[in-house]
Amino acid sequence: MAVNPTQTRIRNAAIRLFAKKGFHGVGIRELAQAAKVSPASLYHYIGSKEELLADIMWESLERLLSAAMLATTDVADPREKLGRLVTLHVVAHAVQSKETAVVDNELRSLAPKLRKRVIDKRDAYEQLWAETIEQGAEAGLFRSDHDGLARRALLEMCSGVARWYSTKGEIKLDTLASEFTDIALRSLGTGEAPPQPDMDRCRTIVKYTWGTKV
């Protein structure tokens, strides 16, 4: 995809509309109109709306993976490596917020066959994070993350930037990247463990509030 001007136009219109209204909220006619092609020739370019979504997601993850490899290729220190992963992820989600939001929100919209290809690419990207955290744990610099919870927590934290950050707002990209790197590295630190939560109390409140037994 995205090899000639028409395909690029379709792809950009799709990202804009999917980000705004969700995949299921965008009709083929609306997409064709936004991309300035007829519905018939739209199908010629994209196969199906679902294939277009899968292509957009796969390409976006492929770009993120390449960029992350490029950012970390010459670094040995796991702390510096993780700092670069966080910085790149945060900046990508800040400046490409529509594209990344589509990747993050629309996995549910893909049928299993198309989904697998996208998930494989996402897993390859997350593997970079997992390896870096593991490397840091082996070097005694990070706590270990056997169940991958820290990795997931940090990825969601950094992806969340696409949902609230505005490049036109008051917070500079440098401040954002620096603060998020700081949070990520502190959270993985090997210092004294902070106090633990009171789960019993939380269970009681959740049952009282939502009627859900947990």
Add this chain to the structure above:
Amino acid sequence: MAVNPTQTRIRNAAIRLFAKKGFHGVGIRELAQAAKVSPASLYHYIGSKEELLADIMWESLERLLSAAMLATTDVADPREKLGRLVTLHVVAHAVQSKETAVVDNELRSLAPKLRKRVIDKRDAYEQLWAETIEQGAEAGLFRSDHDGLARRALLEMCSGVARWYSTKGEIKLDTLASEFTDIALRSLGTGEAPPQPDMDRCRTIVKYTWGTKV
């Protein structure tokens, strides 16, 4: 809303469908069918589809706010208070993943007038987090968070649970809450600052990869 069985049925069907297909992807007929009412009587109950969404979001945030106040009302130590906020938020997003996902994803779907009421409620909830972090900073227990970046980072991290956690999976709710509390408290800790990111390198890579100047 949600004061009689029909309203509860409509509300639950709407949450299920909005979470699955997005607000714009769900038609009135489909919603009526799922809630087992006629389209005409659906309008009698909900006003409009957008008002129904706003009600669902407002109610969900109101419940989260009440639960969070209940969870923290008798705590003085800001670390313990933040631990309780994190635990409650994580557990709520784990067990009420559809409802909370609708709240997190569909703000874009509300017109300004309806949106304001929902945002005010969300702000009241986030204010609890802001006050707790500030209280910790004043006591010298947390780093200060003047620009609210740590608060946003932690909220997104905890809300992200609704996107990937399954109560049927291998990770227990207690482990999840405990690890997330640990991450949150460590990240706010006042210990030595970790190394800073190399933004210049990241800028170059982002420009090379996405063609975006940052």
